[in-house]
Amino acid sequence: MPTIAYFGPRGTFTEQAARGFDDAAELVAYPTIPLAVAALRAGEADFACVPVENSVEGSVSATMDALAAGEPVVAVAEHVLPIRFSVLVRPGTAAADVRTVASHPHALAQVQRWLAEHLPGAQQVTAGSTAAAAVGVAEGAHDAAVTAPVAARHYPLAELATGVADEGDALTRFLLLAKPGALPAPTGADRTSVFAVVAHRPGELAALLTEFALRGVNLSRIESRPLRDRFGEYRFYLDLDGHVAEARVGDALAALHRRSQLVRFLGSYPRADRVGTAAPQAGTDTDFAESARWLAGLRQGEHA
Amino acid sequence: MPTIAYFGPRGTFTEQAARGFDDAAELVAYPTIPLAVAALRAGEADFACVPVENSVEGSVSATMDALAAGEPVVAVAEHVLPIRFSVLVRPGTAAADVRTVASHPHALAQVQRWLAEHLPGAQQVTAGSTAAAAVGVAEGAHDAAVTAPVAARHYPLAELATGVADEGDALTRFLLLAKPGALPAPTGADRTSVFAVVAHRPGELAALLTEFALRGVNLSRIESRPLRDRFGEYRFYLDLDGHVAEARVGDALAALHRRSQLVRFLGSYPRADRVGTAAPQAGTDTDFAESARWLAGLRQGEHA
Known part of the structure; x- marks a missing residue:
């Protein structure tokens, strides 16, 4: 079973893309893009999954800089995900109960119109990742999180909405990297x-x-x-x-x-x-x- | 006194750039880049300060998308900052006491070598912004924060190190936007x-x-x-x-x-x-x- 190092944490769009490459692979999360690529270079993983274009959470600059310097790695596959979010809440929470909504700042930026329409009174709170926002909701720190759809797999939360996006046609592209061969x-x-x-x-x-x-x-x-x-x-x-x-x-x-x-x-x-x-x-x-x-x-x- | 809307929160590189444009201006932080530009369009601010290239915390994509659509706005000045961080701790904390170090994931990615050398045992924790990491240190949630130098102005923290960067020559570019004229x-x-x-x-x-x-x-x-x-x-x-x-x-x-x-x-x-x-x-x-x-x-x- 191959191992894929990915830019984590668990529950982000990059995890979702890694599953799109190989749902049976063993997935290992790394806290930054350079660390995920370094795991591939060091032989700790067979592949690395990183965002390369128009990413919600990852700096595309970080990916390109990681590819441009260091031991060569090459892309062997690409995967494209629509940028559509889920809004997760604790079970039983209604839209009217949501006073704070958390997410990565880039994700919040992409759902401003949706939030204005559906959660107009909610205060926006930034988190280190969309997944960290989901953890915050599960722990009671926030009422709602704007997340990748895959986050619903990992946390005991309910979907208040899915397919959320101000622009319906935006995409994120990910690469599956391997050592040259x-x-x-x-x-x-x-x-x-x-x-x-x-x-x-x-x-x-x-x-x-x-x-x-x-x-x-x-x-x-x-x-x-x-x-x-x-x-x-x-x-x-x-x-x-x-x-x-x-x-x-x-x-x-x-x-x-x-x-x-x-x-x-x-x-x-x-x-x-x-x-x-x-x-x-x-x-x-x-x-x-x-x-x-x-x-x-x-x-x-x-x-x- | 002019008002500059900027991509916040207070204590980030974008605040530092806004001060570089006009240290006497009234600065107003917005949680996302589109909201800072919207404040300019709505006449709530005279200018908006946003990152445009190689940003630590802001998605440059978000800036360009904000410029490409909506009411026209134009750049009237640019400001360039070296990407060099300060590492802030509570007063009296020594390097050996640091068990957790927090920052925005993009900032952590840019100081991996420094952390490996100077804080090798510290666990890395992601935060929604470099400034949010500083708040976490002030509140005792983390021991150290990797921040923009300007963050030291706002929080009761001490500098464990300054001028921290794995790559010494990286720069971030910011634009000062105004309505056309x-x-x-x-x-x-x-x-x-x-x-x-x-x-x-x-x-x-x-x-x-x-x-x-x-x-x-x-x-x-x-x-x-x-x-x-x-x-x-x-x-x-x-x-x-x-x-x-x-x-x-x-x-x-x-x-x-x-x-x-x-x-x-x-x-x-x-x-x-x-x-x-x-x-x-x-x-x-x-x-x-x-x-x-x-x-x-x-x-x-x-x-x-």
Whole structure:
């Protein structure tokens, strides 16, 4: 049975994502994202589950910084959860009885309209995590907690409401990390993540993105990382559609390598939404193979 | 005396940044970033102070989402703080007495090496904010709190250590927001922030960044925002060197407007580091004025 280290505590969205990867795995909570990744690096766990985009409780910066430095780790899968909360209370508590509602500040920020409508008189109290808020309700410190749905599994609380969200279409993305090894096989609907450091001058980033565009490789995410007291370089994180095993993706990554001071490959893995990525015209593996054969022939004196 | 709404509670890095903007201002804490921005929009405050990059406690996503939707607000100043913590204890407490150390999970994540070296036996406890951790120490719930330096002003606690950070060069950037009005005057060392939505297809982003590169406008930050259950568009946030009053910056922004489904101007304001931005060759305001005169002349039948 594999072990998954995750950014805890128990009862958060990250636990819910870890169960989404493998509900039979042994889950071990760590108090911070770097500690969860360190457990993977140290061999205490087979995998680590961390938020990577638009997280409710985890700093996405912390995840990216953990991936960018230290022993290499790679993503082997992703999982996407809608950002919808449950509101938990002690059994028998009605909405009219709720005087205080607790949660992580990021979670409170995402349910302001719902709270104004359904618990308008309740005082808002911040907690270290959505799960800590649930513990606070169970212990009588607060009347209601805004939590991940999975929290209802762990605490003797009742659901006052579920599916709570001001914006219905927001998502959180999580990665399952492993030590480098055999890559997940291409599925035709894959994503590749990389971290790179390039010279910071006008036009450098435009040139680099043009390398991807010329090969028909779509970028699904770009983020410059992070503000430091350092000039003359540009650190960023890219997600692109496709698998490193595909010719156009590999060719674009090789161009990225030539243009970068540092590149770190962070994995090719199936997309959670299973949306396929078709190679563009003149960018299929066959096109690349034929052009390589033609060039090799030229170099051997063949002019056919 | 102006009023600044800030992402609280009292004693956090955001309070420290708000004091950095105007130490004489009346500061009013709000429990979430959207509520601080809403207070500005509602006229309850003259300004709002929010983290925008690499924040310890605030979700930068929350700030950008608050800027992207709702009544327009613009940045009029930025402030940068080094991410260095104080470790606060009750007076008379020595390091050897510390059994529990509390803080916001993001803050704990940034002092793991320091804690391993200086408080190796202490159990780590998460709190809703660095300031909430300080309150917990004052009340006897924990022995030590990892906090913003400003927290020492508010609580009857002693500094066990200051300047604590695993990475010495990390920074947090804050913006001072106001309702739209007269722009801050160009200083020669300015930054401009915009939010844009463009069609999501290969090459679109590369083309857009090339518009900036061709005009010699350097991008200091790019971030795609955020993962939503929506396809066919690419939402992102850009920081660029220069002021919208400068010809090359205005011309690049006009090109961004032509290529975007939506653009929101988020302000031109002096850079905190005061590093000047020189116009590149062929990109000065004079160059733009002369080329415009020449073109107008052609259109009037002048061929000089």
